[in-house]
Amino acid sequence: MAKFLEFTFLGLTSGVLLALAAAGLVLTYTTSGIFNFSHGAVAMFASFAYWQATNQWGWNPLLAFIIVALLATPLLQVGIYHVIMRRLNGLSEITKTVVSVAVMVALWNLSEWLWNPSYFHFLPLPFGQNGEWKITISGQTAYFQYFGVLCVAITLAVAVAGSILFKRSRAGLAMRAVVDSPSLLSLNGGNPNRIALISWAISGAFAGTAGILIAQYLGNLDATSLTIFVLGGAITAAIIGRLKSIPLTVVGGIVIGLGTAYFNGYAPQSWSNWSGGWVAAIPIVILFVVLFILPQNRLRGASLVKVREQFAVPSVQNSVVAGFALFAFFTALSFIMGSDMDLKLASGVALSLVGLSVVVLTGFSGQINLAPIALGSVGAFVAYHHGIIGPMFNGVLSLWGILLGVAATVLVGCIVALPALRLQGIYLAMASLGFGLLMTFIIYTPTGVQTIPLLHWHVAFFVNGSLTFPGIKVGPWLLTTGRQLLIAFTVTFVAASLCVVRLRRGSLGRRMIALKDSEAAVATLGQRIVVLKLAAFGISAALAGLGTILYCVSLQTVQASNFNIFAGIGLFMAVVIGGYGSVSGALFGGIGVSVGLSVIAQTFFNLSVSHPSGFGPISWSLAGHLALLMPALIGINIAKAPGGQAQKTAAGYVAVVQNKAILAATLGAVAIAYLLALTKVWGNWWFVLAFCVIGVISPLTAQRISKQHTAGAAPVATGELVGQR
Amino acid sequence: MTQALLQVENVSVSFRGTKALQDVSFSCKSGEITGLIGPNGAGKTTMFNVISGLLKPSSGRVVFDGVDLTRAKPARRAKQGISRTFQRLELFTSLSVRDNLRVAGEIHNATRRSNRVDIAAETERVMGLLELADVADREVTELPTGRARVVEVARALMTKPKLVLLDEPASGQSEEETERFAELLKHLVATDGLSVCLVEHDVPLVMGLCDTIHVLNFGALLASGTPAEIRSNNDVADAYLGAPEETI
Numbered sequence: 001m002a003k004f005l006e007f008t009f010l011g012l013t014s015g016v017l018l019a020l021a022a023a024g025l026v027l028t029y030t031t032s033g034i035f036n037f038s039h040g041a042v043a044m045f046a047s048f049a050y051w052q053a054t055n056q057w058g059w060n061p062l063l064a065f066i067i068v069a070l071l072a073t074p075l076l077q078v079g080i081y082h083v084i085m086r087r088l089n090g091l092s093e094i095t096k097t098v099v100s101v102a103v104m105v106a107l108w109n110l111s112e113w114l115w116n117p118s119y120f121h122f123l124p125l126p127f128g129q130n131g132e133w134k135i136t137i138s139g140q141t142a143y144f145q146y147f148g149v150l151c152v153a154i155t156l157a158v159a160v161a162g163s164i165l166f167k168r169s170r171a172g173l174a175m176r177a178v179v180d181s182p183s184l185l186s187l188n189g190g191n192p193n194r195i196a197l198i199s200w201a202i203s204g205a206f207a208g209t210a211g212i213l214i215a216q217y218l219g220n221l222d223a224t225s226l227t228i229f230v231l232g233g234a235i236t237a238a239i240i241g242r243l244k245s246i247p248l249t250v251v252g253g254i255v256i257g258l259g260t261a262y263f264n265g266y267a268p269q270s271w272s273n274w275s276g277g278w279v280a281a282i283p284i285v286i287l288f289v290v291l292f293i294l295p296q297n298r299l300r301g302a303s304l305v306k307v308r309e310q311f312a313v314p315s316v317q318n319s320v321v322a323g324f325a326l327f328a329f330f331t332a333l334s335f336i337m338g339s340d341m342d343l344k345l346a347s348g349v350a351l352s353l354v355g356l357s358v359v360v361l362t363g364f365s366g367q368i369n370l371a372p373i374a375l376g377s378v379g380a381f382v383a384y385h386h387g388i389i390g391p392m393f394n395g396v397l398s399l400w401g402i403l404l405g406v407a408a409t410v411l412v413g414c415i416v417a418l419p420a421l422r423l424q425g426i427y428l429a430m431a432s433l434g435f436g437l438l439m440t441f442i443i444y445t446p447t448g449v450q451t452i453p454l455l456h457w458h459v460a461f462f463v464n465g466s467l468t469f470p471g472i473k474v475g476p477w478l479l480t481t482g483r484q485l486l487i488a489f490t491v492t493f494v495a496a497s498l499c500v501v502r503l504r505r506g507s508l509g510r511r512m513i514a515l516k517d518s519e520a521a522v523a524t525l526g527q528r529i530v531v532l533k534l535a536a537f538g539i540s541a542a543l544a545g546l547g548t549i550l551y552c553v554s555l556q557t558v559q560a561s562n563f564n565i566f567a568g569i570g571l572f573m574a575v576v577i578g579g580y581g582s583v584s585g586a587l588f589g590g591i592g593v594s595v596g597l598s599v600i601a602q603t604f605f606n607l608s609v610s611h612p613s614g615f616g617p618i619s620w621s622l623a624g625h626l627a628l629l630m631p632a633l634i635g636i637n638i639a640k641a642p643g644g645q646a647q648k649t650a651a652g653y654v655a656v657v658q659n660k661a662i663l664a665a666t667l668g669a670v671a672i673a674y675l676l677a678l679t680k681v682w683g684n685w686w687f688v689l690a691f692c693v694i695g696v697i698s699p700l701t702a703q704r705i706s707k708q709h710t711a712g713a714a715p716v717a718t719g720e721l722v723g724q725r
Numbered sequence: 726m727t728q729a730l731l732q733v734e735n736v737s738v739s740f741r742g743t744k745a746l747q748d749v750s751f752s753c754k755s756g757e758i759t760g761l762i763g764p765n766g767a768g769k770t771t772m773f774n775v776i777s778g779l780l781k782p783s784s785g786r787v788v789f790d791g792v793d794l795t796r797a798k799p800a801r802r803a804k805q806g807i808s809r810t811f812q813r814l815e816l817f818t819s820l821s822v823r824d825n826l827r828v829a830g831e832i833h834n835a836t837r838r839s840n841r842v843d844i845a846a847e848t849e850r851v852m853g854l855l856e857l858a859d860v861a862d863r864e865v866t867e868l869p870t871g872r873a874r875v876v877e878v879a880r881a882l883m884t885k886p887k888l889v890l891l892d893e894p895a896s897g898q899s900e901e902e903t904e905r906f907a908e909l910l911k912h913l914v915a916t917d918g919l920s921v922c923l924v925e926h927d928v929p930l931v932m933g934l935c936d937t938i939h940v941l942n943f944g945a946l947l948a949s950g951t952p953a954e955i956r957s958n959n960d961v962a963d964a965y966l967g968a969p970e971e972t973i
Binding site (some may be wrong): 310527648 | 778799800802807808809814815817820828830833880882972
C-alpha cells in the first residue's frame with residue numbers, strides 16, 4: 001500500500017507538470033490554429049535560463065522564477081507568435097508544422113550553444129532531497145516530497161486562475177469567441193490577433209513554469225531529453241484534451257504521469273532490459289491508443305482558397321536532361337574530391353532518396369510523416385541482419401539483401417499506415433512523431449541482445465551500440481570506395497527521381513494530388529481513400545527504406561543517433577525548405593543535411609583553430625554557431641518562399657538558360673575552375689569557392705541584362721499602345 | 726409511372742443532441758429533376774452528405790437503384806452511380822480545369838472493369854457541353870465562383886452517374902448563365918437519361934426546372950409535390966417562401 005501511494009504521488013507530480021505544459025499547447029492551438037511543436041523547446045529554454053540566473057548569477061530562486069517563467073518566457077512566446085507564426089496564414093498544415101519544428105530546432109541549437117551540453121547542469125529541488133514527509137503503513141514507509149505538493153498546488157492555482165480568466169474576464173470571453181469564429185469576433189469589434197498574443201503570453205508562462213519544475217523534477221538539465229519529455233508528454237495530454245479542453249488536458253497529463261509511475265514501480269524485473277525504454281515510451285503508447293480511439297473528423301474538405309505552396313511539374317524530358325547533368329556533375333566532382341568527401345556526398349544522395357519519400361507522401365498526397373528515417377531504419381536493420389553475405393569482417397551487402405530490406409520497410413510502412421489512415425493533418429504528424437519516438441526509445445536506445453517481454457524472443461538491433469555496413473555487391477560489381485558509391489547512388493537517385501516525376505504526371509500522381517486537395521471530393525468520385533493512401537505510404541516507404549540502407553552503407557558505421565527522431569525531423573524540415581513537392585527539394589534537403597551542415601561546421605571549426613582571434617569583434621566560433629542556426633532560420637522564414645528554396649533558386653537561373661552567351665560563359669568558367677582543381681593547380685576548397693561565386697554572379701548578371709533589355713523595349717511598347725489609342 | 730431511383734427512408738441525423746434531420750423520407754425518380762429546398766439550416770446539405778456517404782445517419786435507410794447503401798462508403802455509392810457537387814467548393818486547386826475532369830475520369834476507370842470511358846475524348850466532350858473549353862488549361866483558382874461551380878458539375882458528370890446531386894449550382898452565376906445552365910440540365914436529363922437532385926435557393930430556377938420538389942424545414946420534411954402544389958402550399962409559404970404572390 002505504501003509503495004502504491006508513493007508511486008501514485010510520484011505519478012501525480014509528473015502528471016500535473018505535463019498537464020501544465022500541455023495546457024499552454026492547447027491554449028495557443030485553439031486561439032491561433034497553430035500546433036506549436038516548439039512548446040517543449042520553449043520550456044527547456046526557460047529551465048536553462050533559470051539555471052543561469054540562479055546557478056551562475058546567484059539570483060534569489062523566487063525572483064529568478066518570476067522573471068524567467070512569468071516575464072521572459074511569455075515575452076519569448078509572444079515574440080515567436082508576433083514575428084513568425086502570425087505570418088503563416090494561407091500556408092498548409094505541413095508548412096506550419098515545419099515552421100514550428102524549425103523554431104524548436106533553433107531554440108535547441110541556441111541552448112546547446114549557450115549552455116555546452118558536455119557540462120553537467122543541475123537544478124536542486126526547492127526543498128532539498130530531504131524535504132519530504134514519511135508515512136509508515138503496515139511497516140512500510142512511503143516518502144512524499146514537498147516538491148510534489150508544490151507542483152500540485154501550482155497546477156491547481158493555475159487551473160483555478162485559468163478557469164476564472166476564461167469564464168469571468170472579458171479577455172477570456174474573447175478567447176472563447178476566437179475559438180468559435182475569429183472572423184465573427186472581428187466583425188463584432190474584437191481583435192483576434194491581440195487575443196492570440198495574450199494566449200501565447202499565457203502559454204509562455206505555463207511553459208516557463210512547467211519547464212523549470214520539470215527540470216527540478218528530473219534534476220539534470222539536458223536539452224534533448226527535456227524537449228522530448230515535454231514534447232511527448234504534453235502532446236499526448238493535449239490530444240486527450242482533444243486540443244480544446246484544458247480540464248481534459250489536465251486529466252490526460254495525470255493519466256500519463258500515473259501510467260509511467262506505475263509501470264516504473266510494478267513492471268516485472270525480467271523486463272528490466274526493455275523497461276527503461278518503455279517507461280519513456282509510455283506517453284507515446286497512450287498517444288497511439290488515444291489517437292485511434294478518439295473519433296476523427298469527417299473527410300477533410302477544401303475550398304477554392306489556394307494554398308501558397310505551389311510546385312512546378314517538370315516534363316519527363318527536362319527531368320532526363322537534369323538527371324544527366326546531375327550524374328555528370330557528381331561524377332566529375334568525385335574525381336577531385338577525397339574519399340571522405342565522396343562518402344559524405346554519397347550520404348547526401350542517399351538521404352535525398354529518403355527525401356523523395358517525403359515528396360511522394362507529403363508533397364503529392366498531403367500525408368505527413370515526421371519520421372522518414374525511423375521508418376527507413378527498418379529496412380536497414382533487415383538488410384544488415386539478413387542481407388550481408390560472406391565472412392563477418394569481410395562480407396558484402398547483396399542486392400537481394402537491399403531488396404529484402406526495402407520489402408520489409410514497405411510492409412512495416414503499410415502496417416504503420418493502416419491505423420494512421422483514419423488520421424489527418426496535425427494528428428497524422430503527431431502519430432508519425434510518436435512512431436519516431438517509439439523507435440528511438442525501444443529499438444535504438446537499448447544495446448546488446450534484448451529479450452522481448454512475454455514473447456521471449458531474443459533480438460539484437462544495435463549489437464555493440466553500432467552497426468558496421470560493408471560495401472555493396474551488384475552482379476559482378478563490388479562497390480566499396482567513396483567514388484563507386486557516389487556514382488552508383490547518383491544513378492539510383494536519378495532513376496528513382498524519373499520514376500517519381502513519371503508518377504506525378506500519371507494517373508496515380510494526379511489522384512494523389514486530388515487526395516491532397518480534397519479527400520471528400522475524391523471519395524465521392526469513387527476513389528477508395530484507403531487504397532490511395534496505402535499506395536502513397538507503400539511507395540514512400542520503399543524510397544525511405546532504399547535511401548536509409550544506402551545511407552548506412554555510405555556512413556559505414558551507424559549509430560542510434562543516425563536514426564533518432566531528430567535526424568528524421570531534420571531531414572523532413574530540410575526537404576520542406578527545399579520544396580516538398582519537387583525532386584529538386586528532396587535533393588536540396590538530402591545534400592543540405594549531409595554535406596551542408598557538416599561543411600559549415602567543419603569550415604568554421606578549422607577557421608577558429610587557425611585564426612583564434614577571428615575577424616574584428618566576432619570570432620569564427622561565434623560565426624560558426626550563427627551559421628549552424630541558419631537552417632532553422634531559413635525554415636522559420638519559409639513563408640517567404642513557400643514553394644521551396646530549390647524552386648526559387650532554379651527560377652533565378654531561367655535568365656541564364658535564356659541568355660546563350662551567359663550560359664556559355666558560366667559553363668566555361670566552371671569547367672576552367674574544375675580543370676584547375678583536377679590538375680591540382682589549386683585545391684578543392686578554391687574550386688568550391690569559385691563555383692559558389694560563379695553560381696551567384698551568373699544569374700545576377702543574366703537577370704540584369706534581361707532587365708536592361710526589357711527596359712529598352714518598354715518605351716516602344718508604350719508608344720504602340722499610345723498610338724493605338 | 727417513373728420508378729424511384731433514390732429512396733431516402735426515415736433518415737435522422739443528430740449533432741451532439743441537435744437534430745439536423747428528423748425522420749425524413751423522400752424519393753428521386755429516374756429521369757427527373759428533383760428539387761430539395763428549404764431555408765438556411767433546414768438540413769439540405771446534411772441530407773446530401775448522408776446520400777453521398779460523407780455522413781452516417783443515426784437512423785434510417787438510403788436505397789439507390791434497389792440497393793441498400795446506408796452503410797456503404799462514398800466510393801461504393803459513386804460506383805453505384807451517385808455523384809455530387811458541393812455547396813462549399815471542393816475543387817482540386819493544384820490542378821487545371823482539364824485535369825480536374827481528367828482525374829475524375831481516371832478514378833472512374835480505375836474502379837471499374839467495364840463501362841470505362843475514353844478519358845481524353847470524354848473530357849473534351851464534357852468541357853464543350855458546359856462551355857469550359859476556353860478555360861481548360863487555367864487553374865481552377867483563377868475562375869470566378871460561378872464558373873468554378875460549373876467545373877464541379879462537369880467533374881461530377883465525368884463519372885457517368887445515374888444521379889447527380891447538385892448543391893446550389895447556380896450560386897455565383899449570372900442570370901444569363903443560370904438560364905443556360907437550366908437548359909443544359911434539361912438537355913442532359915432528356916438525352917443522357919441523367920437524374921438530378923438539386924439543392925438551390927434560386928426559387929424561380931427550382932420552380933421552372935424541377936418535376937418534383939421536397940421542402941425541408943428545421944430538419945423535417947414539410948411538403949412534397951409538383952412545383953404548382955408547392956407554390957400553393959401555405960405551410961411552405963409561411964416557412965420559406967413568404968407570401969406566394971410576392972415571391973413567385
